[in-house]
Amino acid sequence: MHGTVHPLQPVVPPSVEALEVVVHRARVPVWMPWPLPIGWLFTGVAQAGDDRTGARATAVACSGPGPLGGMGELLLVAEELGVGLGARYAGIDGPDPGPSMRVDRPPAVKVCAGGRPTPLWHVEGSPDDRAVFAGEARGLWLWAIVWPEQSGLLMYDELVLTDLRDAGAEVELVPCGALSPRILS
DSSP: OOOOOOOBOOOOOOOHHHHHHHHHHBSSOOEEESSOOTTOEEEEEEEEEETTTEEEEEEEEEEEEOTTSSEEEEEEEEEOTTOOHHHHHHTOSSSSOGGGBOTTSOOSEEEEETTEEEEEEEBTTOOTTOEEEEEEETTEEEEEEEESGGGGGGGGSOOEEEETTTTGGGGGGOOBOSOOHHHHO
16 A cells, blocks of 8 residues: 555664664665764664665764754655655654645755755644754755754754765764664654
């Protein structure tokens, strides 16, 4: 009824080794802000897919000081159409943003993803505790979910996203923090 269901693999504590495994298996980008905002750390990675076909969706969590104080968390999801990992973290129904993303309006923010300007639209209907943005990068969904909602201001900075599949040895320089509870939920 729903088509192919890509299983969510177990989340492991953040480490360079865990990140390298996901980067190696991924068939979609593994987006991370690079350089990380000042004081931010890599705090988890998740993937959906199986050993035969590889990861069809990836999620990378980062945490650090929020723009208005307190802690902020950013989850970047890259996925093929219909996988639903981004919608799961965004807290909306359906596998894709669908009518919750109003593309008849100008984009809410723009990031640089893989060297290209990438517009992201605000996704309506998500829980009040987070800000959700979605758009398209490299022909795939790109989701940015930020907690708390006020930390969504981070997205208005000139955020540069790097596909870690293209980063090479730089992956070994990623600073790791404690596992984010957001990536487990």
